[in-house]
Amino acid sequence: DGEESLRRRLAEVTERERQLAEAQDISGIGSWSWDVVTDQVVWSEQLYRIYDLDPADHVATYQGFLDRLHPDDREMVHERVRATFEGAEEFSFDARVLRPSGEVRWTHGRGRVARDTTTGRPLRMSGTTADVTALHRHQQAATEATGADPPAAGARRRGQQRHHAR
Numbered sequence: 001d002g003e004e005s006l007r008r009r010l011a012e013v014t015e016r017e018r019q020l021a022e023a024q025d026i027s028g029i030g031s032w033s034w035d036v037v038t039d040q041v042v043w044s045e046q047l048y049r050i051y052d053l054d055p056a057d058h059v060a061t062y063q064g065f066l067d068r069l070h071p072d073d074r075e076m077v078h079e080r081v082r083a084t085f086e087g088a089e090e091f092s093f094d095a096r097v098l099r100p101s102g103e104v105r106w107t108h109g110r111g112r113v114a115r116d117t118t119t120g121r122p123l124r125m126s127g128t129t130a131d132v133t134a135l136h137r138h139q140q141a142a143t144e145a146t147g148a149d150p151p152a153a154g155a156r157r158r159g160q161q162r163h164h165a166r
Contacts, residue, residue: 032111033126034062041065050107050131052099070096070104077109084113085122094132106136 030047034040041060048055051068058064062081066074073095080091090112097105111127 029128029130031126031128032060033124035124036122037124047129050105050129051097052101052103068097070098072096081111081125084111084125089113094136105131106133108132 028046028050030050031044032047033042039061041062041064043055043060045055048058051058066078069077077093077095080088080093084091090110092108092110094106094108097107099105108130109127110129111125113122114124114126115121116123
C-alpha cells in the first residue's frame with residue numbers, strides 16, 4: 001500500500017544520507033550548497049568538522065565562510081567565486097582556514113554554478129571542501145629538503161577555473 005511504500009522510500013533515503021555522511025567522514029571531504037537567490041547556505045557535518053565549528057552555534061553564510069579564511073587567501077577565493085558568477089563554470093583553489101582555536105588548516109575547495117537557462121544568472125552554487133593539511137605539510141617538507149618549489153603548488157594556490165560557452 002501507499003503508506004508502506006512511503007516508509008520504505010524514507011528508509012532508503014535515510015540509509016543514503018548515512019552512507020554519504022560516512023563517506024565524507026572517511027574521505028575528509030565536506031560538501032556545501034548556496035542558494036544564491038535566497039542567500040541560504042547549507043554545510044555538511046563533515047564541513048563543520050573541517051572548520052572545527054559546532055552547527056548549533058554557527059549559521060553558514062558566504063561572508064562567514066570568507067571570514068574563516070586566512071586574510072592572505074580571502075581575496076583570491078572571493079575572486080574565484082566572483083569569476084564564476086561572471087561566466088566561469090567551475091572553480092577550485094587551495095586556501096588556509098583559521099579555526100576558532102587559532103589552528104591553521106589547508107583546504108582544497110571545488111565548486112560549480114547552476115544557472116537560469118534563460119537569463120544565465122547564477123541560481124545555486126555547490127561544491128566540496130577537502131582538508132589537505134597533511135599534503136601541504138609534506139610538500140613544504142619536500143621543498144625545504146630539496147630547495148625546489150613543488151611544480152603543482154603554484155597552480156593550485158592561484159586557483160583554477162573552467163569557462164562554459166554561452
